[in-house]
Amino acid sequence: MERGRNVIAxxxxxxxxxxxxEWSRKETELLHKISKCDLLIIDDLGCEKISEWVLEKIFLLIDTRYRASKPVIITTNLFYSRNNEKCGIYSTFGTRIKERISEMCFPLCCKGESKRKSGTEKFMDFLV
Structure with a gap:
C-alpha cells in the first residue's frame, strides 16, 4: 500500500x-474489484458453515483471483497438506478449490500460543 498498490482485505x-x-449485483461488483486489485487478503477461510452455496461462492472468489493471475494471501486454521486429512483445505473445500489455492499460494505454518484470550482470562489479567 505504501507503494501505491491497492489491497483488498x-x-x-x-x-x-x-x-x-445483496446477491447478484453486489457479487458482480465485488468479483470485478477482486480481479483488478493488486493484492487480495482472505482472512479466516474455513470458519464458515460449509454448504453448497458457500462452496460455490468461495470457488468463484478463488477462481476469479486465479484467472486474474494476481497474488492472494489466505489465513486459515485448516491444515494444508497433500493428504485428505480431516479439518483440511482439501476435505473442507474439495479438489477444485484446493488445486487453485495450491497453485497460487505457498503454505506457511505459524505455531504458537494463541494471542486471543477468553473474556475471563482478559479480565483476570486486568486485575493483576
Whole structure:
C-alpha cells in the first residue's frame, strides 16, 4: 500500500453475508474489484458453515483471483497438506478449490500460543 498498490482485505464470513444480502449485483461488483486489485487478503477461510452455496461462492472468489493471475494471501486454521486429512483445505473445500489455492499460494505454518484470550482470562489479567 505504501507503494501505491491497492489491497483488498476481507473476512470470508462477512463477504458471504454481504453476498446473501445483496446477491447478484453486489457479487458482480465485488468479483470485478477482486480481479483488478493488486493484492487480495482472505482472512479466516474455513470458519464458515460449509454448504453448497458457500462452496460455490468461495470457488468463484478463488477462481476469479486465479484467472486474474494476481497474488492472494489466505489465513486459515485448516491444515494444508497433500493428504485428505480431516479439518483440511482439501476435505473442507474439495479438489477444485484446493488445486487453485495450491497453485497460487505457498503454505506457511505459524505455531504458537494463541494471542486471543477468553473474556475471563482478559479480565483476570486486568486485575493483576
Amino acid at each position: 476481507l473476512n470470508i464470513g462477512l463477504y458471504l453475508t454481504e453476498l446473501k444480502q
